[in-house]
Amino acid sequence: MTSHSFSKFWSTDLTRDSLLSLLDTPTLKSLRLVNRAFAATTSRQLFRDVYITFRSSTFTKPARMAALERIGWNIRSVTFVINHGAEMFLPPLLDPLTGEEVCFVFTPCVRTTTPTSSPTAPASGSTSTAAGERQGVYGTWEMTDLLVKQYPPLFHAAMNVSSFVAALTHMPALRHLKVSCAGQESTHRYRRSVVDYALSSLRIAIEQAPLPRLEALSLTPIHPGGIQYLCPMAGIGSLPNSCRRWTQIRRLEIHMDTFPFDKGQATDHLKLLHSYLQAFRALRDFKFRWVGDGHKGPSPLSLATEPALCELASRSQACPKTRHYLRPLKFPYLQYMVLGNAVLDASQVSDFLTEHRHSLLEFDFEQVSLRSGTWDDALAPWRTLSSAEYDAAWGEKQPAEVEVMEVPFVLGPSPEESPATSSPEQYSKRRKKKKKKRHARTTEVAVNNDLFASTAAMLLEEEPVHRGSLNFRTLREGLSNWARSKGMFWGHGHGHGHGSSHDYLHKAVQSPILV
Incomplete structure (x- = not known):
């Protein structure tokens, strides 16, 4: 040793x-x-x-x-x-x-x-x-x-x-x-x-x-x-x-x-x-x-x-106190x-x-x-x-019951991505990218809203008797709000072709909102 x-x-x-x-x-x-x-x-x-x-x-x-x-x-x-x-x-x-x-x-x-x-x-x-x-x-x-x-x-x-x-x-x-x-x-x-x-x-x-x-x-x-x-x-x-x-x-x-x-x-x-x-x-x-x-x-x-x-x-017995x-x-x-x-x-x-x-x-x-x-x-x-x-x-006690559950948590940004540790040029580039993504998402929302509106108009023309009292503008806003809340299109629409968009539209048309 x-x-x-x-x-x-x-x-x-x-x-x-x-x-x-x-x-x-x-x-x-x-x-x-x-x-x-x-x-x-x-x-x-x-x-x-x-x-x-x-x-x-x-x-x-x-x-x-x-x-x-x-x-x-x-x-x-x-x-x-x-x-x-x-x-x-x-x-x-x-x-x-x-x-x-x-x-x-x-x-x-x-x-x-x-x-x-x-x-x-x-x-x-x-x-x-x-x-x-x-x-x-x-x-x-x-x-x-x-x-x-x-x-x-x-x-x-x-x-x-x-x-x-x-x-x-x-x-x-x-x-x-x-x-x-x-x-x-x-x-x-x-x-x-x-x-x-x-x-x-x-x-x-x-x-x-x-x-x-x-x-x-x-x-x-x-x-x-x-x-x-x-x-x-x-x-x-x-x-x-x-x-x-x-x-x-x-x-x-x-x-x-x-x-x-x-x-x-x-x-x-x-x-x-x-x-x-x-x-x-x-x-x-x-x-x-x-x-x-x-x-x-x-x-x-x-x-x-x-x-x-x-x-x-x-x-x-003579002295009981003793x-x-x-x-x-x-x-x-x-x-x-x-x-x-x-x-x-x-x-x-x-x-x-x-x-x-x-x-x-x-x-x-x-x-x-x-x-x-x-x-x-x-x-x-x-x-x-x-x-x-x-x-x-x-001391023979029963073991305590252990309850297991999944708790969601959100991870914070890494130190490499924090503005305090990165340079000003990198920070400005990231802000520009975020603006572009936000602008593209807004454009896509508008296109999809028009697409929903045209689809709803076609449905109304095919069945004018059953849906004559439905307001077109109300239907358009309802479809748009429902799509934003569910995230069906905005979360998966990026990077997909037109075929995928038609599939999502087909699902949306069959949703309970339009039925």
Whole structure:
């Protein structure tokens, strides 16, 4: 391939992007180091999807933040991984003098200065500023000293909300955020760890960073307690306008660890899940699956009618005002829904399909079993759709009728014949020719008028009885006007001999005007 051909190939977006999508990561890295032109185009494909594993220096190391600032505008998808483990465990906070447990209340604080690797290190040269920052993050000097000495650096990195905000600010074109929090044991379900603090900081950063293109969120997987720290309405550090960012989400995918929810079991996680889903009003694509061995969970879209939650709400008879009923979820723009590894009633499926029958296009139940009823009863609202509702829901519309007709049009004079582009001599010659044609046409009209008149006189002489009351002058003018309007003679008379004229006269004599 010559240099010219390769330059043309590389300058075409479609061919270049198709080639880059087939290359592996090491090849893209080598191609990026060839020259500046290759670096600019290759970076879009190389840094399109970023995989981040949370560590103590992930968002606090200056060199990493500088590199993220250079390549952040290429990032479209981020996978944020923070798995549960022994290093994520937080022991009780104890007073070194008395040995008593100290209660720590997390109060998020976003600093406007450059984030540092340690929350106790001053961000500027002023001692008062550093003291103010320490008070803003951990409350008091005593609490700050206890946390620094007893908790690992990973905890302080998770508490540094400003570093999360700065990292997401460098990704203005982010569209899809993936969060993975795997590995939690069932015995640690009600124990707070570093993962929970990191999720709170991540949620606050998403709400404060400028992310106008964020439209997809994936929590695969997420532990049940993590929903509490991601909830914009009941999470730590929530503000009145916290739900504004989450209304941008169009696609949501959740894989949650299963837990027992039978009668007598705790249902707090289900209530938190129901409250969390209420923030996604503009949802169009929703996928939910319970992850666990041998256990199935309830439908997150029908928690308002779940028997375990309804029974708890109906128990309170002494104080009826304290009874809490969940409102049914309604997604007015929902088009695609996938539910996996769940158990529910046929009435719950029927109510959901009835509520979303005008917007839902496709739904899929994977490993879903019914506690009561049959699938015929569950899918009855979908089968009883009218033809108009079916077409509106599934988009199967008849093609519009196309009407074809012939429209006459008149072409204007060509530029060669226009007076503006031709010379004055040519224009005068054309005018003379037009005058000659007009004069010849007038002469021919007069001759034909005389010819019509003589023919009419002969007819009147042959049949004087039947046409005695006909005026000769009126007949002549009528024949002349009729000939002009029809154009039978004037349009075809030029260039014809006398034989043709007699044929046309014969037709004219037999016309209805003379009969």
